[in-house]
Amino acid sequence: xxxxxxxxxxxxxxxxxxxxxxxxxxxxxxxxxxxxxxxxxxxxxxxxxxxxxxxxxxxxxxxxxxxxxxxxxxxxxxxxxxxxxxxxxxxxxxxxxxxxxxxxxxxxxxxxxxxxxxxxxxxxxxxxxxxxxxxxxxxxxxxxxxxxxxxxxxxxxxxxxxxxxxxxxxxxxxxxxxxxxxxxxxxxxxxxxxxxxxxxxxxxxxxxxxxxxxxxxxxxxxxxxxxxxxxxxxxxxxxxxxxxxxxxxxxxxxxxxxxxxxxxxxxxxxxxxxxxxxxxxxxxxxxxxxxxxxxxxxxxxxxxxxxxxxxxxxxxxxxxxxxxxxxxxxxxxxxxxxxxxxxxxxxxxxxxxxxxxxxxxxxxxxxxxxxxxxxxxxxxxxxxxxxxxxxxxxxxxxxxxxxxxxxxxxxxxxxxxxxxxxxxxxxxxxxxxxxxxxxxxxxxxxxxxxxxxxxxxxxxxxxxxxxxxxxxxxxxxxxxxxxxxxxxxxxxxxxxxxxxxxxxxxxxxxxxxxxxxxxxxxxxxxxxxxxxxxxxxxxxxxxxxxxxxxxxxxxxxxxxxxxxxxxxxxxxxxxxxxxxxxxxxxxxxxxxxxxxxxxxxxxxxxxxxxxxxxxxxxxxxxxxxxxxxxxxxxxxxxxxxxxxxxxxxxxxxxxxxxxxxxxxxxxxxxxxxxxxxxxxxxxxxx
Amino acid sequence: xxxxxxxxxxxxxxxxxxxxxxxxxxxxxxxxxxxxxxxxxxxxxxxxxxxxxxxxxxxxxxxxxxxxxx
Numbered sequence: 001x002x003x004x005x006x007x008x009x010x011x012x013x014x015x016x017x018x019x020x021x022x023x024x025x026x027x028x029x030x031x032x033x034x035x036x037x038x039x040x041x042x043x044x045x046x047x048x049x050x051x052x053x054x055x056x057x058x059x060x061x062x063x064x065x066x067x068x069x070x071x072x073x074x075x076x077x078x079x080x081x082x083x084x085x086x087x088x089x090x091x092x093x094x095x096x097x098x099x100x101x102x103x104x105x106x107x108x109x110x111x112x113x114x115x116x117x118x119x120x121x122x123x124x125x126x127x128x129x130x131x132x133x134x135x136x137x138x139x140x141x142x143x144x145x146x147x148x149x150x151x152x153x154x155x156x157x158x159x160x161x162x163x164x165x166x167x168x169x170x171x172x173x174x175x176x177x178x179x180x181x182x183x184x185x186x187x188x189x190x191x192x193x194x195x196x197x198x199x200x201x202x203x204x205x206x207x208x209x210x211x212x213x214x215x216x217x218x219x220x221x222x223x224x225x226x227x228x229x230x231x232x233x234x235x236x237x238x239x240x241x242x243x244x245x246x247x248x249x250x251x252x253x254x255x256x257x258x259x260x261x262x263x264x265x266x267x268x269x270x271x272x273x274x275x276x277x278x279x280x281x282x283x284x285x286x287x288x289x290x291x292x293x294x295x296x297x298x299x300x301x302x303x304x305x306x307x308x309x310x311x312x313x314x315x316x317x318x319x320x321x322x323x324x325x326x327x328x329x330x331x332x333x334x335x336x337x338x339x340x341x342x343x344x345x346x347x348x349x350x351x352x353x354x355x356x357x358x359x360x361x362x363x364x365x366x367x368x369x370x371x372x373x374x375x376x377x378x379x380x381x382x383x384x385x386x387x388x389x390x391x392x393x394x395x396x397x398x399x400x401x402x403x404x405x406x407x408x409x410x411x412x413x414x415x416x417x418x419x420x421x422x423x424x425x426x427x428x429x430x431x432x433x434x435x436x437x438x439x440x441x442x443x444x445x446x447x448x449x450x451x452x453x454x455x456x457x458x459x460x461x462x463x464x465x466x467x468x469x470x471x472x473x474x475x476x477x478x479x480x481x482x483x484x485x486x487x488x489x490x491x492x493x494x495x496x497x498x499x500x501x502x503x504x505x506x507x508x509x510x511x512x513x514x515x516x517x518x519x520x521x522x523x524x525x526x527x528x529x530x531x532x533x534x535x536x537x538x539x540x541x542x543x544x545x546x547x548x549x550x551x552x553x554x555x556x557x558x559x560x561x562x563x564x565x566x567x568x569x570x571x572x573x574x575x576x577x578x579x580x581x582x583x584x585x586x587x588x589x590x591x592x593x594x595x596x597x598x599x600x601x602x603x604x605x606x607x608x609x610x611x612x613x614x615x616x617x618x619x620x621x622x623x624x625x626x627x628x629x630x631x632x633x634x635x636x637x638x639x640x641x642x643x644x645x646x647x648x649x650x651x652x653x654x655x656x657x658x659x660x661x662x663x664x665x666x667x668x669x670x671x672x673x674x675x676x677x678x679x680x681x682x683x684x685x686x
Numbered sequence: 687x688x689x690x691x692x693x694x695x696x697x698x699x700x701x702x703x704x705x706x707x708x709x710x711x712x713x714x715x716x717x718x719x720x721x722x723x724x725x726x727x728x729x730x731x732x733x734x735x736x737x738x739x740x741x742x743x744x745x746x747x748x749x750x751x752x753x754x755x756x
Contacts, residue, residue: 074720074723074724075720075724076716076717076718076719076720076721077717077743077744077747078747080716080717080720082707083704083707085704086704086707086708089704089708090708093708094753094754094755095755096755097754097755097756098756099755099756166752173756177756209741210738210741210742214737214738214741215710215711215713215714215737215740215741216711217709217710217711218705218706218709218711221709271745271746271749272741272742272745275749276745276748276749279754280709283709284709333756334755334756338755338756340752340755340756341755343752343755344752344753344754344755347751347752347753348748348751348753479754480754480756483749483753483754484754486749486750487749487750487751487752487753490750490751506750545756549756
């Protein structure tokens, strides 16, 4: 029996190696997407079976006899013992946002190889480890947050830094996901109508759940999902009626203002009316779309058209500037390593784990699933003709604003594109144009629509599938936007409470409105700046978001390393220290380049200086001076934000280093702030 | 045939149970079960929330802290 098991695992490992070799060693032959699925799935299986088992047994020494917080503090509200498979579903739904879809789509500009390898290897050795270890640490501390653990285990300053980093990342995250929605829906009456209608649908669900059938989420969601699907179909009729199409065709600045007003309303309105029902709706559509994409890829087995390495590996990419190192590693955060996950892993999930040993499946397993979503997004983006991909994801400042200019520029890069291809494709998906739709969402939607229409409906249903995919991505993002704005409001109120007690009261209307305006104004400012950016906004905001997110991951891994050291696991420090060092190196290099690079497309300061010099030399027309002046300020602000984030993390790393040296040199056991051991009262076994 | 029908029924009940757990339909029943369990263990007894109150309370708790990633 043992030999049989060895043979099976050897076969899985060999299949994984074959998959990785097939995608890594390009032979100029068409590459089938099945190889991506084989490489990813087999690597995940081997990593889960062996590496996560090693971490469970040797590094963390998970103890099935130790009562978890869910058992000891069970109150049926926060602390709820939950079946491990159900908790896996909860945790996966919580960590999988738009990041693993958008990040890989943007990173496809380097070719399929760097992003795919980072998604698979980064997740197995970094992201899954971070999620798993932080979940374990929080579980051993009755569900304490990352900030609390940093304060207790590293230093008081460490806790404060983690809190500020969380607020900063939240503001940038909300701005960048808002920008993705704006670029996907500008001048798109079908998409705009579909998304706008989800607001009354969510409100109807909210009323149903509040007054008619309290807490019956499945019933309300079934009604909501049916209405949303009808809404996608109805969008076609709206787009076909010129008087209605005019109403729903919004420019990018108008959409940005609309989103800012929406974010404010969602933050200030009662949570049951809009936020919670939208979240339920989004969860259902998300699960359906992700499974449909996985099934579609397996059935259609599309041919990957993007080369393994594109010419933009040299840092001159039109989607965003910068070389593979470090920019591929910060562009793909969710899907490989994401600091934000550490907040979820030290939030609700540790309070729901029934048995310590379940942390392996929930922490490590859920992240593997998210990584797989990222690989599927990469496949969908790379299945597009490269010329089409670059035409959709490049700003007008680089490829021009007409299909002719875009086709000429992109063909000059070596990726053939006929102007008619873009016109036909836009017509096929029911849009006026697909040119300059930066942000990744529309190109992913075209990729998904191609896969779906090959499975069901053929080219006739391409438009419907495209708008279904756009609705899915936008719905998903709006959920992040409203939930994030609300949480940000609570964080702001928490801080304001130190200055003025009434402003800190979460029940006072004055406090709610003031703090909602503050947080919405903060991300709204960055969003509007992105919308007006001639390079499309994604070029500056997505790297900023990636840097903030990966810096938070570095903070989480530094906290985890400190805890392992205090647990006496010196021999196994490399498990968290390795990814921590890699992330600190990546993010510090990226921060340095984004601030100081002499290339104005890459460096914030050189871009600001170049624009300031143009104003000073008088070549800028007088009516444009104020606008360019604002862009100069925005570039300098982005540089200051990047520098502040990098500096905060450096302070934390230095503090942690002092703590590590102190622990290493003293004979006395260090203080570990774990909850005391209590034997479980539950029967043995899972 | 009877075995097949029985097995299909059993599986669909399992799927329904999992769906209710994952999407939060069963949260109120779980809460009442937890209150009963704590009563048996001799914890201080508090009057349980009504279904309405529990629903609103759970939403307030869930959406006042980070519960979603990017």
